[in-house]
Amino acid sequence: MIEMHDVYKVYGNGVKALNGINVKIDQSEFVYVVGPSGAGKSTFIKLMYREEKPTHGVILINGVNVKRVRNWKIPYLRRNIGVVFQDYKLLPNMTAYENVAFAMEAVETPHRKIRRRVQEMLELVGLYDRMNALPSQLSGGEQQRVSIARAMVNNPGFLIADEPTGNLDPENSWDIMYLLEEINARGTTVVMATHNKEIVNTMRKRVIAVEQGVIVRDEQQGEYGYED
Numbered sequence: 040m041i042e043m044h045d046v047y048k049v050y051g052n053g054v055k056a057l058n059g060i061n062v063k064i065d066q067s068e069f070v071y072v073v074g075p076s077g078a079g080k081s082t083f084i085k086l087m088y089r090e091e092k093p094t095h096g097v098i099l100i101n102g103v104n105v106k107r108v109r110n111w112k113i114p115y116l117r118r119n120i121g122v123v124f125q126d127y128k129l130l131p132n133m134t135a136y137e138n139v140a141f142a143m144e145a146v147e148t149p150h151r152k153i154r155r156r157v158q159e160m161l162e163l164v165g166l167y168d169r170m171n172a173l174p175s176q177l178s179g180g181e182q183q184r185v186s187i188a189r190a191m192v193n194n195p196g197f198l199i200a201d202e203p204t205g206n207l208d209p210e211n212s213w214d215i216m217y218l219l220e221e222i223n224a225r226g227t228t229v230v231m232a233t234h235n236k237e238i239v240n241t242m243r244k245r246v247i248a249v250e251q252g253v254i255v256r257d258e259q260q261g262e263y264g265y266e267d
């Protein structure tokens with residue numbers, strides 16, 4: 040479970056990105072985070088994987104206070120939280136296989152286990168036959184699928200995605216969404232910030248709307264609710 044209690048985030052330049060967030064996200068939920076540009080969506084989800092720390096308030100991931108986690112323990116926290124970005128963030132000189140394997144090597148896993156698990160993940164995302172391709176040899180949709188395989192390789196309880204379809208055409212976007220739905224059906228909590236109205240309105244999951252750093256709407260089977 041992800042819990043935020045009275046969370047504020049003020050950046051170094053004085054920008055108040057979050058202004059008192061209270062929220063609970065249960066295991067196995069699928070949640071969209073929506074809102075206008077600059078509303079605080081990315082900041083909200085960056086706090087979940089400790090890319091940023093709250094200025095005030097408490098964030099608990101499965102009961103663990105994220106702010107108190109010591110630096111050397113962060114890789115172990117992150118092992119339980121897969122992250123997917125709009126621009127994929129794959130390492131350009133590594134193959135699809137190596138990009139996924141790297142996420143496991145970072146947490147010291149035996150070699151044979153790595154091979155089996157990486158192949159399993161590439162199969163899940165439909166790219167088993169492209170495992171030796173470099174990111175530059177893959178389409179945007181394929182690169183995003185590699186990044187999802189990488190995010191899932193340590194079998195995390197949470198998958199956090201910041202506009203994962205932002206650079207993709209509708210067909211590739213839907214492929215990514217079906218994959219996230221499948222991952223969620225297997226028990227992983229999915230939290231996804233998005234500007235994609237069609238996807239939110241079609242898939243009908245929980246929708247949390249953020250405006251000027253506060254939650255203005257939190258609905259089960261919610262709608263996108265904005266015009267862009």
Ligand SMILES: Nc1ncnc2c1ncn2[C@@H]1O[C@H](COP(=O)(O)OP(=O)(O)OP(=O)(O)O)[C@@H](O)[C@H]1O
Nearest residue numbers: 050051052054056075076077078079080081082083
């Ligand atoms: N590292 C940073 N340093 C200073 N200010 C920041 C930083 N990151 C974000 N901000 C500011 O905090 C506010 C919230 O930004 P955030 O990226 O969380 O919004 P967002 O809802 O994700 O926007 P978008 O939909 O455009 O991605 C904005 O005013 C932004 O300029």
